[in-house]
Amino acid sequence: MILSLILYFNLWINPIKIFGFLDSLNLHYFAYARKIVYSVCIMPEKDSHIVLYRKYRPRNFSEVIGQEHITEILKNAIKLNRINHAYLFSGSRGTGKTSVARIFAKAINCGDSGAGKIAAFEPCNKCAICEEIDSGRSFDLMEIDAASNRGIDEIRALREAVRLHPLRARNKVYIIDEAHMLTKEAFNALLKTLEEPPAHVVFILATTEFEKLPETIVSRLQHFKFRKPSEYMIKKSLENIAKKEKILIDDEALNILSFFADGSFRDAHGMADQILSLNEKKLMGESVRNFFGVPSGVLVREFLSSLFEKNAENAFKTINKVYNQGLDMKMFLKLILRNLRFMLILNLAPDMEKDIEDIIGKEQLDILKAEKGLMEENLMNSGK
Ligand SMILES: Nc1ncnc2c1ncn2[C@@H]1O[C@H](COP(=O)(O)OP(=O)(O)OP(=O)(O)O)[C@@H](O)[C@H]1O
Ligand SMILES: [Mg+2]
Numbered sequence: 059m060i061l062s063l064i065l066y067f068n069l070w071i072n073p074i075k076i077f078g079f080l081d082s083l084n085l086h087y088f089a090y091a092r093k094i095v096y097s098v099c100i101m102p103e104k105d106s107h108i109v110l111y112r113k114y115r116p117r118n119f120s121e122v123i124g125q126e127h128i129t130e131i132l133k134n135a136i137k138l139n140r141i142n143h144a145y146l147f148s149g150s151r152g153t154g155k156t157s158v159a160r161i162f163a164k165a166i167n168c169g170d171s172g173a174g175k176i177a178a179f180e181p182c183n184k185c186a187i188c189e190e191i192d193s194g195r196s197f198d199l200m201e202i203d204a205a206s207n208r209g210i211d212e213i214r215a216l217r218e219a220v221r222l223h224p225l226r227a228r229n230k231v232y233i234i235d236e237a238h239m240l241t242k243e244a245f246n247a248l249l250k251t252l253e254e255p256p257a258h259v260v261f262i263l264a265t266t267e268f269e270k271l272p273e274t275i276v277s278r279l280q281h282f283k284f285r286k287p288s289e290y291m292i293k294k295s296l297e298n299i300a301k302k303e304k305i306l307i308d309d310e311a312l313n314i315l316s317f318f319a320d321g322s323f324r325d326a327h328g329m330a331d332q333i334l335s336l337n338e339k340k341l342m343g344e345s346v347r348n349f350f351g352v353p354s355g356v357l358v359r360e361f362l363s364s365l366f367e368k369n370a371e372n373a374f375k376t377i378n379k380v381y382n383q384g385l386d387m388k389m390f391l392k393l394i395l396r397n398l399r400f401m402l403i404l405n406l407a408p409d410m411e412k413d414i415e416d417i418i419g420k421e422q423l424d425i426l427k428a429e430k431g432l433m434e435e436n437l438m439n440s441g442k
């Protein structure tokens with residue numbers, strides 16, 4: 059009684075506080091309680107407050123970019139009703155593991171029997187079950203962070219909980235994120251459950267470091283490796299979002315964001331968000347550069363020209379300029395290496411010119427080709 063009063067007051071004083079309190083107990087049982095608090099106290103976010111990467115989280119298989127080798131198999135499994143009970147999603151950050159896990163959870167539980175659905179294997183995103191999963195309120199989708207629930211006690215509690223039947227959906231889905239963080243004992247405790255989970259349970263282990271998972275675990279899971287998207291894919295996804303959001307974005311901004319996102323859609327969307335939060339609906343190369351301290355192409359070219367001309371003094375002067383302007387030296391180095399790599403490719407595999415153009419645009423490609431010419435001239439002169 060006293061506990062419920064305390065909870066009640068806490069609830070009205072600060073729902074976020076109790077949300078955090080339940081989380082800090084690190085017991086996934088409390089995920090249920092958390093969901094109740096969440097659904098009662100936290101109002102749905104207004105559209106304008108949703109950050110881009112959450113707003114543009116793919117909501118069905120067809121929206122997932124660059125992971126067709128995975129989505130096709132999952133769609134097929136749903137079509138044929140051959141759902142596995144334990145999956146492993148591995149791949150670098152921001153490539154769609156959590157998004158696909160949630161889409162799969164919706165698709166295998168979707169309450170819509172067909173009418174109005176895009177396809178039988180896609181979730182309808184309209185029924186109560188899909189909506190609950192999307193808003194994080196579903197009692198039948200549990201997302202467990204293995205980084206903070208890594209011990210044997212948590213896994214024992216999980217083993218008990220999986221036996222309970224789903225509340226509303228057909229299947230109970232457990233997403234265990236950062237699964238490589240579980241302790242050895244916790245993995246051992248999980249083995250048996252993964253091998254013979256109750257019929258109503260689907261496990262999805264997600265990890266950025268699958269090499270750290272014991273072989274005994276990996277061999278019991280159907281393994282999907284998420285691919286790191288190319289710069290071009292990230293560029294296209296940013297272009298798409300800009301169009302939908304009616305944001306004016308120039309090619310330089312697109313190139314910088316997709317390059318520095320380093321294969322993560324989330325980072326690309328997150329970086330775009332950071333700048334947009336300051337500004338109006340405009341993303342120009344110059345403001346992106348200033349915001350992140352990215353050295354301009356002029357400085358990179360200046361450095362490379364000095365290098366090709368074997369003018370060490372000028373090369374050092376450029377480095378000094380970058381440093382004095384407070385620009386990011388790591389990014390400077392990355393840009394130099396990238397330009398050199400592209401020049402090498404243009405030299406050795408000229409057929410790949412179009413691929414490079416897709417990534418950096420026509421204007422940058424022309425500049426690069428001119429630099430390549432300069433490099434060749436200098437190399438030839440030095441060989442004489
Ligand atoms: N394949 C993809 N297609 C389109 N957008 C994507 C894709 N992958 C990631 N995103 C974008 O990045 C955000 C984060 O994706 P998600 O949470 O699925 O990544 P993750 O692989 O689980 O990353 P982490 O390893 O950091 O947990 C999404 O909300 C979406 O905006
Ligand atoms: Mg994730």
Ligand SMILES: [Zn+2]
Binds near residue numbers: 169
């Ligand atoms: Zn549905």
